[in-house]
Amino acid sequence: MGSRSFQGLNLVLVWVIGFAMIFLFLSNFCCSVIGQSETGFTTTNKFDIPLLNSSVSFGADGNYKKALLENNEWHFFNLHFNSVQSAEKLDLRVSAKDCEVTIFSCLIYNSTFTGERAKSATVRYHVVGNGEQVFDLGLDPKLGDWGVVIDGVFKGETDGWRLSSDGTLTITGATGNVTLSYYGFPASFRDSIDGEDQIFSQHSVVAITSFVVGFIVLLAASVRIRRSSNNLLISSNQSKFRDRT
Amino acid sequence: MVWENSITLVALLFLTTGVFCVFFILKFTKDKTKKISNLRLFIQVAALLAIFLGLLIGPFGTPRWLPLGISPRDSLVGGEFFGNQFPDGLSVPVLACYYPNGRTVTCPIWQIQAYIFPFWDTGRGYDVFYSTSGLEKLAIVFGLVIGMSIVLGRFFCGWLCPFGLYMDLITRVRKFFRIRHLSFSDRTNTALGQFRFILIAAFLILSFIFGSYAIFGTELIPGTIPGGPLGTEAGIVGSLNEPFCLVCPMRPLGILVECALGYMNYSYVSQITYGPFWVSGFYLTAINLAVLIVVTVLSFAYRRFWCRICPLGALTAIFSTFSPFKQIALTRLHKNEVKCTKCGVCKRVCPTQATEMFEKKGGDVTESRCMLCMRCIEMCPYEDALTLEVAGKTVLRSRNWL
Numbered sequence: 001m002g003s004r005s006f007q008g009l010n011l012v013l014v015w016v017i018g019f020a021m022i023f024l025f026l027s028n029f030c031c032s033v034i035g036q037s038e039t040g041f042t043t044t045n046k047f048d049i050p051l052l053n054s055s056v057s058f059g060a061d062g063n064y065k066k067a068l069l070e071n072n073e074w075h076f077f078n079l080h081f082n083s084v085q086s087a088e089k090l091d092l093r094v095s096a097k098d099c100e101v102t103i104f105s106c107l108i109y110n111s112t113f114t115g116e117r118a119k120s121a122t123v124r125y126h127v128v129g130n131g132e133q134v135f136d137l138g139l140d141p142k143l144g145d146w147g148v149v150i151d152g153v154f155k156g157e158t159d160g161w162r163l164s165s166d167g168t169l170t171i172t173g174a175t176g177n178v179t180l181s182y183y184g185f186p187a188s189f190r191d192s193i194d195g196e197d198q199i200f201s202q203h204s205v206v207a208i209t210s211f212v213v214g215f216i217v218l219l220a221a222s223v224r225i226r227r228s229s230n231n232l233l234i235s236s237n238q239s240k241f242r243d244r245t
Numbered sequence: 246m247v248w249e250n251s252i253t254l255v256a257l258l259f260l261t262t263g264v265f266c267v268f269f270i271l272k273f274t275k276d277k278t279k280k281i282s283n284l285r286l287f288i289q290v291a292a293l294l295a296i297f298l299g300l301l302i303g304p305f306g307t308p309r310w311l312p313l314g315i316s317p318r319d320s321l322v323g324g325e326f327f328g329n330q331f332p333d334g335l336s337v338p339v340l341a342c343y344y345p346n347g348r349t350v351t352c353p354i355w356q357i358q359a360y361i362f363p364f365w366d367t368g369r370g371y372d373v374f375y376s377t378s379g380l381e382k383l384a385i386v387f388g389l390v391i392g393m394s395i396v397l398g399r400f401f402c403g404w405l406c407p408f409g410l411y412m413d414l415i416t417r418v419r420k421f422f423r424i425r426h427l428s429f430s431d432r433t434n435t436a437l438g439q440f441r442f443i444l445i446a447a448f449l450i451l452s453f454i455f456g457s458y459a460i461f462g463t464e465l466i467p468g469t470i471p472g473g474p475l476g477t478e479a480g481i482v483g484s485l486n487e488p489f490c491l492v493c494p495m496r497p498l499g500i501l502v503e504c505a506l507g508y509m510n511y512s513y514v515s516q517i518t519y520g521p522f523w524v525s526g527f528y529l530t531a532i533n534l535a536v537l538i539v540v541t542v543l544s545f546a547y548r549r550f551w552c553r554i555c556p557l558g559a560l561t562a563i564f565s566t567f568s569p570f571k572q573i574a575l576t577r578l579h580k581n582e583v584k585c586t587k588c589g590v591c592k593r594v595c596p597t598q599a600t601e602m603f604e605k606k607g608g609d610v611t612e613s614r615c616m617l618c619m620r621c622i623e624m625c626p627y628e629d630a631l632t633l634e635v636a637g638k639t640v641l642r643s644r645n646w647l
Binding site: 145185202203206210213217220221223224 | 330
């Protein structure tokens with residue numbers, strides 16, 4: 001009887017596991033079908049910003065989940081280009097003033113920096129009209145560096161672009177092709193940036209160096225003092241000896 | 246295999262070999278006037294290997310003989326020892342040029358310049374990331390240099406510097422051809438000795454001027470604003486980072502030797518430029534090459550010519566032979582007034598023409614030009630006339646070899 005109930009239990013378990021596996025297998029298709037509510041865009045789509053006399057368009061086909069115009073800024077949710085499937089879908093906020101912007105690529109991807117994984121991003125666009133463009137990819141400026149190339153010329157910060165504390169890039173005076181590149185720092189670097197409660201670990205090297213140098217100075221000073229006192233003792237003994245003789 | 250990547254095993258092997266060789270040299274060198282010189286040559290070669298250890302064993306933690314690729318900074322060994330607070334390697338007061346591959350330590354002059362400009366702020370460096378400010382990095386460099394100078398003084402110049410080895414080998418070649426060396430007049434030699442302090446001050450001031458925007462928030466030279474992911478793009482002065490390195494002779498020596506040995510890709514050196522590579526290369530400039538040629542020729546005629554004007558030697562001298570550091574420096578050359586007969590041998594054999602051990606009556610005769618090569622002790626024919634003292638203990642004394 002015991003063995004029969006054991007066999008029965010086994011049978012139940014097998015059916016449960018089997019159904020679970022089938023469900024998991026099928027759910028990949030179901031969920032992706034249910035989740036698919038993306039909107040495609042092509043090169044002919046134009047996203048106007050009427051109050052700022054500007055427009056944004058794309059130089060390649062792609063998809064986004066949602067696009068909203070808020071405060072003269074287009075906010076694209078889950079944006080990605082069809083030509084680059086491997087890149088992360090990103091949320092892009094873009095605004096422009098007195099110009100027409102055509103975005104050819106906008107990617108966030110993983111790269112390596114000194115052997116560690118780090119996040120990088122690139123935005124390439126073409127601008128017609130002497131206006132202003134604003135980009136926000138939701139990247140923390142404290143966790144990476146931005147580089148801007150305008151018509152093949154690398155521009156230092158404040159030379160035609162500026163970075164706000166919230167990570168918004170504002171490019172002014174650019175006409176032609178512009179490349180915005182973000183080089184993120186790896187996780188180990190972020191720990192040292194974010195660790196407000198790790199004062200000693202953030203400055204451990206200078207602390208240890210100061211301690212070692214201080215120790216050396218003290219040691220050297222004590223050797224010097226001991227030597228001086230020995231010399232004094234020797235010379236005083238010598239003079240006592242001379243006095244006696 | 247574990248042993249290939251075992252730092253401890255490699256270090257033990259190195260030390261054991263070193264100790265054995267030192268014993269061998271001291272025991273079997275019959276000529277008493279060559280014992281210390283032979284030992285010094287061995288220590289210099291061992292130091293050269295230790296400084297460029299990465300070329301021999303590959304970066305720690307990776308397979309041996311890993312191709313070094315094209316970037317000269319790929320094989321910095323121990324560069325991450327201090328993490329991203331100080332990722333360029335340990336500062337040691339020798340000309341362990343920053344640019345060649347496979348280094349274990351780094352030239353402090355490069356670090357001082359680079360941490361003033363362009364890496365004053367925290368952030369990206371040359372393929373590294375700095376989580377500490379320039380001030381903090383400078384404190385670490387100066388702390389290490391001060392500590393080492395107090396302990397060993399200019400011993401680094403005489404026994405460990407790779408460029409010193411280069412000049413000593415040139416001297417040995419000259420001696421092989423039995424060509425007599427030339428000497429500067431005392432006045433000229435003194436002027437050269439003072440010139441090196443002006444040199445180090447000039448390059449530090451230049452670095453501050455270039456880095457004025459980052460340090461003071463105002464550009465003293467247009468175009469010195471920070472910018473770019475590599476930290477070097479700063480307008481018209483982008484190619485003038487680390488000004489001393491543009492003239493230092495060790496840089497072309499290290500790079501060209503590594504290219505010749507196959508440890509560095511020559512195309513990388515010639516491609517990374519701001520113009521024709523031999524004029525304004527990132528790793529090699531015409532001035533570098535010219536200075537190397539001039540120093541080589543002059544080192545053939547004048548012993549240890551570069552040491553007389555070396556700014557790194559000046560830095561070490563400041564922290565070991567001038568007050569207040571002089572009062573506590575641990576390695577000193579000492580003269581016994583009674584035993585000295587003023588024969589003048591010490592003055593004649595000194596490679597840098599230091600004169601204090603001859604002119605001063607007695608006591609501490611260490612001077613800023615002395616690089617503690619101990620040739621004077623080796624050649625002094627009177628027992629205990631000259632001694633080397635470390636922390637008050639005599640470690641070397643002159644012997645009656647006559």
